[in-house]
Amino acid sequence: MDYTFHETMRIPYAAMRDWTQKLYMAVGMNEHDAWICADTAVMADARGVYSHGCMRTPIYCNRIMQGGTSASAQPSIEKERVATAIVDGHNAMGQVVAVYAMKIAIEKARQCGTASVSIKRGNHFGTCAYFAEMAVREDMIGFAWTNGGPVMAPWGGRERQLGNNPFAIALPCGKKRSIVLDMAQSVVARGKVVMAMKTKTPIPDTWALDTEGCPTTDPVAGYWGTVRPSGDYKGSGLSILVSMISSILPGAAIGATLVDLYEQLAVPFNAGQLLQVIDISAMTDLEEFKDRMDDYVEYLKNGKKAKGFTEIFVPGELEHIMYEKQMKEGVEYPLEIIQEYHALCEKLGVEKMA
Amino acid sequence: MDYTFHETMRIPYAAMRDWTQKLYMAVGMNEHDAWICADTAVMADARGVYSHGCMRTPIYCNRIMQGGTSASAQPSIEKERVATAIVDGHNAMGQVVAVYAMKIAIEKARQCGTASVSIKRGNHFGTCAYFAEMAVREDMIGFAWTNGGPVMAPWGGRERQLGNNPFAIALPCGKKRSIVLDMAQSVVARGKVVMAMKTKTPIPDTWALDTEGCPTTDPVAGYWGTVRPSGDYKGSGLSILVSMISSILPGAAIGATLVDLYEQLAVPFNAGQLLQVIDISAMTDLEEFKDRMDDYVEYLKNGKKAKGFTEIFVPGELEHIMYEKQMKEGVEYPLEIIQEYHALCEKLGVEKMA
Numbered sequence: 200m201d202y203t204f205h206e207t208m209r210i211p212y213a214a215m216r217d218w219t220q221k222l223y224m225a226v227g228m229n230e231h232d233a234w235i236c237a238d239t240a241v242m243a244d245a246r247g248v249y250s251h252g253c254m255r256t257p258i259y260c261n262r263i264m265q266g267g268t269s270a271s272a273q274p275s276i277e278k279e280r281v282a283t284a285i286v287d288g289h290n291a292m293g294q295v296v297a298v299y300a301m302k303i304a305i306e307k308a309r310q311c312g313t314a315s316v317s318i319k320r321g322n323h324f325g326t327c328a329y330f331a332e333m334a335v336r337e338d339m340i341g342f343a344w345t346n347g348g349p350v351m352a353p354w355g356g357r358e359r360q361l362g363n364n365p366f367a368i369a370l371p372c373g374k375k376r377s378i379v380l381d382m383a384q385s386v387v388a389r390g391k392v393v394m395a396m397k398t399k400t401p402i403p404d405t406w407a408l409d410t411e412g413c414p415t416t417d418p419v420a421g422y423w424g425t426v427r428p429s430g431d432y433k434g435s436g437l438s439i440l441v442s443m444i445s446s447i448l449p450g451a452a453i454g455a456t457l458v459d460l461y462e463q464l465a466v467p468f469n470a471g472q473l474l475q476v477i478d479i480s481a482m483t484d485l486e487e488f489k490d491r492m493d494d495y496v497e498y499l500k501n502g503k504k505a506k507g508f509t510e511i512f513v514p515g516e517l518e519h520i521m522y523e524k525q526m527k528e529g530v531e532y533p534l535e536i537i538q539e540y541h542a543l544c545e546k547l548g549v550e551k552m553a
Numbered sequence: 554m555d556y557t558f559h560e561t562m563r564i565p566y567a568a569m570r571d572w573t574q575k576l577y578m579a580v581g582m583n584e585h586d587a588w589i590c591a592d593t594a595v596m597a598d599a600r601g602v603y604s605h606g607c608m609r610t611p612i613y614c615n616r617i618m619q620g621g622t623s624a625s626a627q628p629s630i631e632k633e634r635v636a637t638a639i640v641d642g643h644n645a646m647g648q649v650v651a652v653y654a655m656k657i658a659i660e661k662a663r664q665c666g667t668a669s670v671s672i673k674r675g676n677h678f679g680t681c682a683y684f685a686e687m688a689v690r691e692d693m694i695g696f697a698w699t700n701g702g703p704v705m706a707p708w709g710g711r712e713r714q715l716g717n718n719p720f721a722i723a724l725p726c727g728k729k730r731s732i733v734l735d736m737a738q739s740v741v742a743r744g745k746v747v748m749a750m751k752t753k754t755p756i757p758d759t760w761a762l763d764t765e766g767c768p769t770t771d772p773v774a775g776y777w778g779t780v781r782p783s784g785d786y787k788g789s790g791l792s793i794l795v796s797m798i799s800s801i802l803p804g805a806a807i808g809a810t811l812v813d814l815y816e817q818l819a820v821p822f823n824a825g826q827l828l829q830v831i832d833i834s835a836m837t838d839l840e841e842f843k844d845r846m847d848d849y850v851e852y853l854k855n856g857k858k859a860k861g862f863t864e865i866f867v868p869g870e871l872e873h874i875m876y877e878k879q880m881k882e883g884v885e886y887p888l889e890i891i892q893e894y895h896a897l898c899e900k901l902g903v904e905k906m907a
Contacts, residue, residue, distance in 0.1 A: 505766020
């Protein structure tokens with residue numbers, strides 16, 4: 200939402216997805232799996248969540264080429280009960296594993312009313328929202344929790360022991376747009392501290408701690424230190440809990456055993472995730488539920504505004520609005536991403552975009 | 554944890570529970586239900602969470618006497634599937650309804666691997682942790698989400714449209730103490746703003762917004778305004794989502810239809826809650842899971858400390874330590890609470906404590 204691009208071009212959603220799909224196929228993925236990786240990326244961009252979109256295609260492809268992630272592996276169920284499963288990702292792309300696992304969760308929730316599916320030997324999977332929203336399209340409530348690479352200290356600490364460990368919860372509305380909360384546990388992404396360091400701009404003291412564990416306005420000190428958890432001990436506690444339910448439960452990597460996505464290209468990540476689904480119709484009348492959701496959204500949006508605000512936005516609304524705009528006008532891309540795609544095309548023998 | 558009592562006395566856990574149970578029986582509850590209300594209250598106190606302990610007994614008893622809450626109603630299942638249920642609390646005490654609902658969730662998780670139980674026509678139920686920990690004692694993971702009375706504005710607003718909507722997630726360890734995160738979505742409880750107003754102490758500008766929706770250090774302005782969400786838009790978003798999954802799902806009160814617990818003593822609250830359980834053994838080997846939990850807690854606690862900190866505490870640890878101390882020494886109570894109990898004893902014809 201707050202990215203400032205200097206030179207950009209707009210590319211239609213489907214064109215960018217097709218192009219991205221071809222890149223993934225060129226590194227060995229089948230058409231179906233490559234489509235998933237492409238769609239999750241372009242969807243993130245279309246919603247303005249560029250940090251989790253096509254800018255990651257080069258690193259994901261690199262990891263496949265270096266052997267850190269498998270292009271051809273297929274996830275499978277390791278163990279299941281009627282409303283649960285543990286999915287072994289066999290080191291396939293995280294998006295492929297999570298779509299597979301979410302489909303199982305939805306099917307089980309349809310039968311049982313609710314389901315929980317754990318993922319082990321998965322990978323970084325892009326935005327949590329994408330998978331939570333798969334449930335919404337089936338008139339269900341979706342939850343997606345994931346562990347991430349270490350960027351944050353636990354409250355009282357000064358070492359990067361925790362990821363910012365995002366999760367998403369999504370629910371359908373009736374006439375209104377669906378509600379999707381997708382949040383990480385740090386005040387800002389580490390990328391913002393990196394950007395401030397590059398542009399030599401001081402940072403708010405709420406963003407990062409230095410290597411002594413003290414708040415700092417110096418982006419260099421913050422870069423070598425840790426990003427601060429949102430709400431201090433609350434964000435720290437939530438991050439710890441998310442890592443436990445997403446990674447300790449299935450036996451995925453956690454803490455000291457986590458791999459650096461960008462540095463250890465040849466080493467499997469063993470990401471863990473937890474997906475949960477509740478079938479709304481198991482609890483209540485679906486249409487009544489949707490009416491109640493619409494009414495509540497209306498109630499919140501009609502609240503009196505704080506000084507300096509002209510509108511109250513509900514979770515996911517800004518991303519939906521951005522998506523609708525970009526579906527009409529094309530998805531805006533900074534030229535740097537297009538140039539990286541062209542470089543990747545040359546390397547892989549894929550046709551460049553006209 | 555940060556309560557300062559002037560004059561206190563220590564009362565053994567069981568004695569305070571028995572006394573509290575008698576008070577609830579005197580307002581018409583049966584022995585079993587009164588025990589639940591007493592145990593949840595004394596447990597909160599023993600852990601240092603005094604805001605949700607016996608200091609609420611007078612208001613809960615008053616609500617029963619005024620007809621706002623039913624002493625004799627028994628919760629029932631309205632609708633169920635193999636892994637879900639919706640429980641109608643019939644306006645019984647929230648603690649009674651939630652214990653009933655959590656037992657169902659545990660039993661269903663034992664059979665299906667996971668379960669979700671929604672509560673409607675419930676009441677304020679004390680701490681979320683109590684119910685999440687019921688799952689932990691069965692070697693399961695417990696989640697408890699609840700909607701609360703309006704104290705907070707949504708991000709961009711200035712009206713009390715949201716509760717601070719706490720939730721708890723709890724997991725068992727092996728040799729270590731279990732992990733329990735129980736957090737509300739405001740930076741501080743509204744009670745802290747009230748206390749600062751009484752003592753005429755300025756408040757940090759992170760605690761509250763005035764009636765214009767601007768941060769304030771004036772506790773009176775904060776009292777008439779709203780408490781601030783933790784992490785601004787993050788806490789606001791999380792609060793909205795918790796209210797949706799806990800109250801819109803089962804059709805409980807939300808937004809403008811919420812009753813003031815302290816002012817509308819004769820009006821049923823219609824609280825909504827969501828309880829979720831995952832049976833660990835459905836996903837992984839239980840002993841291996843516990844070993845992994847122990848190792849991770851050890852890893853976090855061994856992290857280098859930030860300046861000014863001598864120890865890193867994991868979620869729930871401080872409450873467990875306080876509980877262990879108070880089980881040995883007796884639970885510390887401010888004389889005000891004991892005096893309120895004595896007044897209630899006189900009113901109800903219950904024997905006072907020696």
